[in-house]
Amino acid sequence: MSTTTSARSDVPARLPTLSRRRKVKDGMAAGLIGLAFLFALIPLVWVLWTVISRGLPVVLNIDWWTQSQRLVGPLDEGGGALHAIIGTLVQAFFASIIAIPLGILGGILLVEYPENKLIKPLSFMTDVLTGIPSIVSALFIYAAFVTAFGWNRMGFLVSLALVLLMIPVIVRGTEEMLRIVPNELREASYALGVPRWKTVLRIVIPTAMTGIITSIMLGLARIMGETAPLLILVGYTSSINWNPFQGEQAALPLMINVERTNPLPPAQDRTWGAAFTLILIVMLLSLGARLLGRFAGVKK
Amino acid sequence: MSAPSEPVQEQHSIGQKKVRRGDQVLAFLTTGSGIAIIALVVLVGFYLLITAIPSLAANQVSFLTSREWDVSDPDNLRFGIVDLMWTTVLSSVIAMMLAVPIAIGVALFITNYAPRRISKTLGYTVDLLAAVPSIIYGLWGIQVLAPIIKPFGDWLNDNLGWFPLFGDGINSAGNVYTASVVLAIMILPIITAISREVFAQTPLLHKEAALALGATRWEMIRTTVLPFGRAGVISGSMLGLGRALGETIAVTIILSKPAPGTPFNPSIFAGGETFASKIANNAAEFDSPEKTGAYVAAGLVLFILTFVVNSIARAIINRRKEFTE
Numbered sequence: 001m002s003t004t005t006s007a008r009s010d011v012p013a014r015l016p017t018l019s020r021r022r023k024v025k026d027g028m029a030a031g032l033i034g035l036a037f038l039f040a041l042i043p044l045v046w047v048l049w050t051v052i053s054r055g056l057p058v059v060l061n062i063d064w065w066t067q068s069q070r071l072v073g074p075l076d077e078g079g080g081a082l083h084a085i086i087g088t089l090v091q092a093f094f095a096s097i098i099a100i101p102l103g104i105l106g107g108i109l110l111v112e113y114p115e116n117k118l119i120k121p122l123s124f125m126t127d128v129l130t131g132i133p134s135i136v137s138a139l140f141i142y143a144a145f146v147t148a149f150g151w152n153r154m155g156f157l158v159s160l161a162l163v164l165l166m167i168p169v170i171v172r173g174t175e176e177m178l179r180i181v182p183n184e185l186r187e188a189s190y191a192l193g194v195p196r197w198k199t200v201l202r203i204v205i206p207t208a209m210t211g212i213i214t215s216i217m218l219g220l221a222r223i224m225g226e227t228a229p230l231l232i233l234v235g236y237t238s239s240i241n242w243n244p245f246q247g248e249q250a251a252l253p254l255m256i257n258v259e260r261t262n263p264l265p266p267a268q269d270r271t272w273g274a275a276f277t278l279i280l281i282v283m284l285l286s287l288g289a290r291l292l293g294r295f296a297g298v299k300k
Numbered sequence: 301m302s303a304p305s306e307p308v309q310e311q312h313s314i315g316q317k318k319v320r321r322g323d324q325v326l327a328f329l330t331t332g333s334g335i336a337i338i339a340l341v342v343l344v345g346f347y348l349l350i351t352a353i354p355s356l357a358a359n360q361v362s363f364l365t366s367r368e369w370d371v372s373d374p375d376n377l378r379f380g381i382v383d384l385m386w387t388t389v390l391s392s393v394i395a396m397m398l399a400v401p402i403a404i405g406v407a408l409f410i411t412n413y414a415p416r417r418i419s420k421t422l423g424y425t426v427d428l429l430a431a432v433p434s435i436i437y438g439l440w441g442i443q444v445l446a447p448i449i450k451p452f453g454d455w456l457n458d459n460l461g462w463f464p465l466f467g468d469g470i471n472s473a474g475n476v477y478t479a480s481v482v483l484a485i486m487i488l489p490i491i492t493a494i495s496r497e498v499f500a501q502t503p504l505l506h507k508e509a510a511l512a513l514g515a516t517r518w519e520m521i522r523t524t525v526l527p528f529g530r531a532g533v534i535s536g537s538m539l540g541l542g543r544a545l546g547e548t549i550a551v552t553i554i555l556s557k558p559a560p561g562t563p564f565n566p567s568i569f570a571g572g573e574t575f576a577s578k579i580a581n582n583a584a585e586f587d588s589p590e591k592t593g594a595y596v597a598a599g600l601v602l603f604i605l606t607f608v609v610n611s612i613a614r615a616i617i618n619r620r621k622e623f624t625e
Contacts, residue, residue: 018516022516022519023516025516025518026516026517026518026519029517029518029521030413030517030518032405033405033408033409033413034409034413035405036401036402036404036405036406036408036409037405037406037409037410037414037422039402039405040402040403040405040406040426040429040488040492041425041426043429043485043488044425044426044428044429044432046440046444046445047432047436047437047440048432050440050444051436051440101333102333102336102337105329105330105332105333105334106330106333106334106337108326108330109330109331109333109334112330113327113330113331116330116331116334118331118334118335118338119334121338122334122337122338125337125338125340125341126337127610127611127614128341128607128610129337129340129341130610131539131542131543131546131606131607131609131610132341132344132546132603132606133545133546133547133548133576133602133603133606134546134548135546135548135576135579135580135599135602136344136348136546136599136602136603136606137344139348139579139595139596139599140343140344140347140348142586142592142596143347143348143350143351143592143596144343144347146586147351147589147592148347148351164340164344167337167340171337195320195322195323196323196326197320197322197323197325197326197327198322200326201326221431224433225431225432225433225434225435225436226433226434227433227434227435227548227549228548228549228576228580231548231549231580231583232579232580232583232586253433253435253549256435256436256439257435257549260439260553271439275435275436275439278433278435278436279432279433279436282431282432282433283428283431286427286428286431287428290424290427
């Protein structure tokens with residue numbers, strides 16, 4: 001007891017404070033890191049502000065959502081973006097009906113069939129697809145269908161190019177979700193004698209369903225904003241065209257790209273109006289996906 | 301007596317594998333999808349190659365070393381990729397150099413400084429940068445951002461103009477400098493996301509040990525978080541580089557096309573064309589297979605370039621996973 005007390009008297013009452021140099025360094029690092037974060041927010045806020053301030057007044061007109069640009073001259077005001085909205089939705093729809101089943105089944109293969117020899121090459125090729133530039137996927141579709149088979153340029157070819165861009169998002173999203181489905185669920189199902197296909201379709205997939213929907217929405221958000229495939233694979237028209245297999249078809253990014261080259265105020269209004277419409281659709285999809293992901297995830 | 305050999309009995313024996321139609325169908329569908337996805341990527345390379353080869357064979361100048369690009373006469377194709385390669389790599393590398401320090405800062409802020417309660421939301425906010433379509437970045441970049449960052453570019457040119465990269469360029473803001481800044485913003489989210497993920501995986505014991513030894517927060521980060529996350533930051537940066545190399549419409553909108561025959565200018569204040577913008581600018585010209593082939597050849601180089609960069613990034617990530625798991 002006494003030794004401890006005497007030893008304690010040697011120890012300074014408080015731990016030594018940090019040297020000034022270390023304190024300053026720590027503070028500077030914290031400051032720079034905080035600054036970096038604020039710096040990263042600037043472009044986000046700035047871009048959104050630009051699009052909202054220039055685009056919102058244009059889209060508040062009901063005509064914007066109910067009319068096309070048919071018979072609207074480059075100098076005229078008025079008209080709407082309905083043709084472009086329809087084109088974007090139609091092309092995204094056809095891309096989805098191909099990419100969603102392929103992507104989900106690919107994700108199931110990666111998780112539920114660990115003995116399958118395709119897993120390594122599939123995983124690798126999904127990574128390749130993730131990194132493929134959209135212009136390259138568009139060139140591929142052009143080379144494969146227009147150059148080789150002599151097809152005409154059309155909206156459906158855009159959908160095919162978008163399939164390549166959407167597949168990796170859904171495969172990875174499905175894979176990630178299936179992996180966090182607890183193994184106990186599968187084991188319980190097998191123990192009850194439920195066959196594998198029924199276990200996958202009735203137990204595993206429903207458990208991971210919201211996560212899969214999240215990845216579909218993120219995939220849609222990605223492909224709807226793509227411009228490069230549109231430039232190569234379809235012509236622009238200012239009229240409504242519901243048929244992606246015939247003729248020219250507008251889309252929002254294409255409308256922006258056409259109107260932006262015209263410096264007159266009505267065209268610039270249309271440019272930013274279309275930009276606002278596009279960002280609205282894409283942001284709603286991404287935010288919706290995030291919210292869904294947060295509230296649901298895997299049901300436990 | 302011969303009961304055990306009866307099929308009815310066999311079906312009920314334990315461990316007997318029954319072949320179910322449903323299992324067959326699902327196995328067939330999933331395997332089929334896997335094969336389809338793999339075949340798709342192989343087909344991309346295949347079709348790009350067979351479309352490009354005739355034009356490459358008919359090319360009158362060296363594809364890899366020529367600066368010329370004149371495909372107006374299908375009987376006299378002259379196209380080379382030197383200029384495209386320079387502008388593509390220059391703009392993307394500068395974008396990466398601008399984005400990486402900021403991305404590291406943002407990732408550290410979210411993982412180590414922000415209150416835990418809001419750190420997830422902050423992460424989503426940065427991810428939203430990735431949700432903005434690239435055509436909008438291009439539009440905003442040339443109309444809004446370019447005039448504001450131009451004075452800094454002019455200052456660099458005035459004071460460091462002796463250095464070839466900062467030499468005199470074009471008068472408009474449609475130069476590599478503007479394109480790089482916009483690309484940096486566009487690749488920031490992917491670099492941040494990957495860095496954030498690895499920083500968050502730093503073993504808590506390492507961090508606590510550093511703090512217990514009296515390290516300040518910054519010293520703790522420098523001695524535990526950064527060394528642990530280095531491979532992730534490098535691979536995230538490479539993924540960002542891959543994005544920047546292939547970015548099409550934003551670069552197409554921003555960069556001014558130089559007139560044919562313009563002498564080579566290494567300055568970041570010069571205009572130029574990247575692989576992707578060259579293809580996009582001439583999309584309306586794909587009227588003969590010879591011409592198309594020339595642009596597809598450029599696309600093929602871009603495909604290989606992004607493939608190599610992304611593979612390196614994946615290899616780094618996967619190697620690290622093997623070590624830590």
